[in-house]
Amino acid sequence: xxxxxxxxxxxxxxxxxxxxxxxxxxxxxxxxxxxxxxxxxxxxxxxxxxxxxxxxxxxxxxxxxxxxxxxxxxxxxxxxxxxxxxxxxxxxxxxxxxxxxxxxxxxxxxxxxxxxxxxxxxxxxxxxxxxxxxxxxxxxxxxxxxxxxxxxxxxxxxxxxxxxxxxxxxxxxxxxxxxxxxxxxxxxxxxxxxxxxxxxxxxxxxxxxxxxxxxxxxxxxxxx
Amino acid sequence: xxxxxxxxxxxxxxxxxxxxxxxxxxxxxxxxxxxxxxxxxxxxxxxxxxxxxxxxxxxxxxxxxxxxxxxxxxxxxxxxxxxxxxxxxxxx
Numbered sequence: 141x142x143x144x145x146x147x148x149x150x151x152x153x154x155x156x157x158x159x160x161x162x163x164x165x166x167x168x169x170x171x172x173x174x175x176x177x178x179x180x181x182x183x184x185x186x187x188x189x190x191x192x193x194x195x196x197x198x199x200x201x202x203x204x205x206x207x208x209x210x211x212x213x214x215x216x217x218x219x220x221x222x223x224x225x226x227x228x229x230x231x232x233x234x235x236x237x238x239x240x241x242x243x244x245x246x247x248x249x250x251x252x253x254x255x256x257x258x259x260x261x262x263x264x265x266x267x268x269x270x271x272x273x274x275x276x277x278x279x280x281x282x283x284x285x286x287x288x289x290x291x292x293x294x295x296x297x298x299x300x301x302x303x304x305x306x307x308x309x310x311x312x313x314x315x316x317x318x319x320x321x322x323x324x325x326x327x328x329x330x331x332x333x334x335x336x337x338x339x340x341x342x343x344x345x346x347x348x349x350x351x352x353x354x355x356x357x358x359x360x361x362x363x364x
Numbered sequence: 365x366x367x368x369x370x371x372x373x374x375x376x377x378x379x380x381x382x383x384x385x386x387x388x389x390x391x392x393x394x395x396x397x398x399x400x401x402x403x404x405x406x407x408x409x410x411x412x413x414x415x416x417x418x419x420x421x422x423x424x425x426x427x428x429x430x431x432x433x434x435x436x437x438x439x440x441x442x443x444x445x446x447x448x449x450x451x452x453x454x455x456x
Contacts, residue, residue: 266416281432296413336386336417338409
């Protein structure tokens with residue numbers, strides 16, 4: 141058994157109303173959104189919630205090599221983390237986080253701008269093809285796809301196992317209940333799609349909007 | 365029939381917003397892009413990951429499908445080239 145992954149936990153003063161478990165976006169998108177997620181966590185703690193941001197195996201500070209994990213392991217990890225928490229849990233997923241949150245033990249789910257796995261995989265494959273083209277190496281999405289069935293493939297700095305790539309290509313957000321799924325922009329959370337950004341940034345106004353929307357959804361679900 | 369001028373300006377606005385989102389340009393810099401503005405190789409933020417993100421977002425926001433055989437280096441050389449490509453995909 142390798143060392144357990146880090147978890148960032150922010151507690152309120154006094155006993156928490158509930159614990160909000162954030163499931164970050166996948167791969168590079170997690171780095172681009174972490175600062176804003178942490179700002180939202182602080183705002184939730186001020187509002188009386190505990191907020192938890194776990195590292196997934198192979199992501200962030202985890203010591204597990206990324207090419208040894210797949211979506212199934214991430215789902216199991218989130219199930220274990222949420223099962224070990226005391227009190228009600230609300231799972232808040234962003235982008236690709238919505239692909240791995242459905243086995244969590246939770247009283248409610250909240251998803252911001254969920255995205256299909258095929259779209260994430262296509263972007264990663266394209267980044268590899270674009271870098272190859274720049275380096276004068278002939279590669280195509282087809283040839284990369286074929287190579288990915290046999291051995292881990294390096295995609296934009298991520299070494300992904302055949303199981304991870306096959307899983308991503310087919311992954312869709314699964315049905316959970318009660319669920320609030322909210323887009324970015326008009327009629328949703330107003331802010332910037334930081335997960336697309338070439339350089340990490342932060343959006344404090346968006347973080348406040350995320351925290352307020354989660355708190356309201358928790359109340360609607362009768363959690364707190 | 366959609367008026368081709370307004371269609372082009374719609375693609376233009378969507379493309380500027382997209383580049384602002386991906387490259388963090390801010391509305392002012394995005395609005396100041398001209399046909400001759402250099403992208404890949406000229407803007408340090410515009411790396412291969414950004415190219416990939418722009419392509420996938422163009423598909424989502426413009427409702428088009430891009431075959432990767434259509435992509436060559438020239439498309440990302442200037443804003444004008446990218447706009448021409450996107451407009452052709454939308455109207456074609």
